[in-house]
Amino acid sequence: MYIKQQIYKGKLTDILYPDKGYLLQHKETKLIYGSVSLEDGRKQEDYIEIEDVETSTID
Amino acid sequence: MSVATEISKLQTNLMNAYSTVEEKGATLPANQNFDNLATAISSIPSGGGGGSGTTDVPLTRISDDNGNEIGTWYMNFEDSSGNTYKVILLDAQYRNSSATWCSNTSAVTDMPLYSNLKSSNVWEAGETATQNTQLILDYCTAGGYTSTACSHCRSKSFTIGGVTYYGQLPNVLEASYIARNYNSFDAMDTSASSQSSLNFSTMRNIWVSNQYSSSSGWWLNGYGNMYDTAKMLTYLACPVLEIPL
Numbered sequence: 694m695y696i697k698q699q700i701y702k703g704k705l706t707d708i709l710y711p712d713k714g715y716l717l718q719h720k721e722t723k724l725i726y727g728s729v730s731l732e733d734g735r736k737q738e739d740y741i742e743i744e745d746v747e748t749s750t751i752d
Numbered sequence: 753m754s755v756a757t758e759i760s761k762l763q764t765n766l767m768n769a770y771s772t773v774e775e776k777g778a779t780l781p782a783n784q785n786f787d788n789l790a791t792a793i794s795s796i797p798s799g800g801g802g803g804s805g806t807t808d809v810p811l812t813r814i815s816d817d818n819g820n821e822i823g824t825w826y827m828n829f830e831d832s833s834g835n836t837y838k839v840i841l842l843d844a845q846y847r848n849s850s851a852t853w854c855s856n857t858s859a860v861t862d863m864p865l866y867s868n869l870k871s872s873n874v875w876e877a878g879e880t881a882t883q884n885t886q887l888i889l890d891y892c893t894a895g896g897y898t899s900t901a902c903s904h905c906r907s908k909s910f911t912i913g914g915v916t917y918y919g920q921l922p923n924v925l926e927a928s929y930i931a932r933n934y935n936s937f938d939a940m941d942t943s944a945s946s947q948s949s950l951n952f953s954t955m956r957n958i959w960v961s962n963q964y965s966s967s968s969g970w971w972l973n974g975y976g977n978m979y980d981t982a983k984m985l986t987y988l989a990c991p992v993l994e995i996p997l
Contacts, residue, residue, distance in 0.1 A: 701861065701894045708861060716865065725867070727859020727966050 694742055696731065707731040715742040805830040805875065806925050811936055814840050816910040822846075824940055827929045828997065832878025837994040839881075839926050841937060842919060844947035846908050849955050851901035851989035853888075853969035857982070860891040863963050866924075869970065869978060874924055877962050881920035882994050884961035888921070901959045905991035912995065919991025921961035924970055924978070926992055930958065931976030950988070957987045 694717065696707045709729045711717050717726045717740045725743065729735055770784045770792065781788040807828040815821050823842040830836045859865060863884065866877055888902045901921050908919035922930060930937070934952040938944040944951040956974035964970050964980035971987050972978055981987075 699894060702890050716859075724864040726862065726864060728861045730861055 694737065694740065696737065701730055709735075709737055709740065711742045711745075714745055716745045717741070718743045806929065807836075809838075811933065811940060813940060814912070816912055817914065818911075821942070822910050823993070824937055826933055826937075827926065829880065829923070829926060829994065831880050831883075835880075836997045837880060838997055839922075839929075840993040840995065841922075841930055842908060842991045842993065843941045844938070844944040844950040844952075846919065846991055847947075847950040847955075848900065848904040848989040849949045850986040851904055851959060852899065852986055853901055853959055853983035854892060854897055854899045855984060856892075856895060856897040857967035857984070859966040860887050860963055861894070863887045863891075865965055866962050866970070867964055867980075869924055869962065869964075874928065877924050879923060879962070880994055881923045881926055881961055881992055884923055885920040888961065901987075901989040902961070904989050908991045910993065912993075915995075917993045917995060920994055921959060921989060922992045924960045924962045927958055927960045927970075927972050927990075928976060928978075930990060930992075931956075931972050931974075934974070955988050958990050959987045 694709055694711050694715075696709055698705055699708050700706070701708060707730070709717065709731055711727075717729055718724070719726070720739055720741060726740075729740065731737060766784070766786060766789070769789060770780060780792055807830070809825060809827055812825040813821050814823050814825050821843070823840045823846075825838055825840045827839045828836055829839050854860070864879070869877060885902045885905060888899050889906065891897070892899050892902070905919035905921045909916050934956060938952050941951070948954055958972050960970035960972060960978070962970045967982060968980040969983045970978055970980055
């Protein structure tokens with residue numbers, strides 16, 4: 694994973710991205726993200742990289 | 753301790769029990785005695801699992817402070833933090849039949865990817881429509897993209913009880929409850945019949961503000977089935993108001 698600084702919500706913000714082919718998973722909630730802004734108490738060490746696996750449509 | 757004191761204590765405990773199950777959304781019997789307590793508990797809507805929750809409400813027409821009927825209150829939504837919102841579906845005239853979820857195909861920052869939502873775990877999506885809509889708009893603003901679905905919803909605002917509320921793109925639970933009541937909404941909305949491309953008789957493919965993957969968002973079809981599809985496709989945007997309770 695890596696951090697890129699971008700303008701987000703009107704200000705320069707650290708955005709955490711996974712490496713190509715991976716997604717970010719919050720260690721505690723297990724929720725999965727494509728990118729996360731490191732604000733509001735969010736920290737890089739709270740996330741791990743997991744493989745981005747295509748899933749089928751469920752209805 | 754006297755018998756009278758014991759009876760009084762039991763009565764207090766019983767009333768407390770009924771009060772608690774009512775807070776959980778139960779339907780209370782006219783006679784709130786021990787015999788009816790089990791039935792009251794059984795009427796608590798299912799959900800839970802640490803995520804969000806919903807409560808059925810009688811479909812009720814809502815007017816704004818100008819006295820204009822604007823939509824139908826159809827459910828209460830409890831988010832993953834335990835906050836409850838009264839959810840109002842705005843009438844057909846406030847919808848957009850050719851709205852895109854987002855013009856770009858990368859994941860919205862800070863928004864979970866729900867790639868496996870189904871009836872058994874839909875409760876895990878505990879974000880409000882307001883949160884989702886704001887995240888999509890923030891992401892679009894930062895990247896120079898557009899979300900006609902979210903922009904359209906946010907362009908609708910109404911003042912109720914002196915407070916102005918903005919339209920939001922419904923989350924998956926709110927959209928599911930819309931699908932449950934398609935026909936009732938059209939019947940209660942007196943303007944629906946004149947909105948041929950926006951009422952539920954002709955247009956039932958609605959966007960959901962939850963994200964499936966980087967490139968896809970969730971949507972519901974006319975039977976209430978959930979699918980994922982490319983964010984750039986066009987479906988119906990049905991704004992809802994979320995009023996904190």
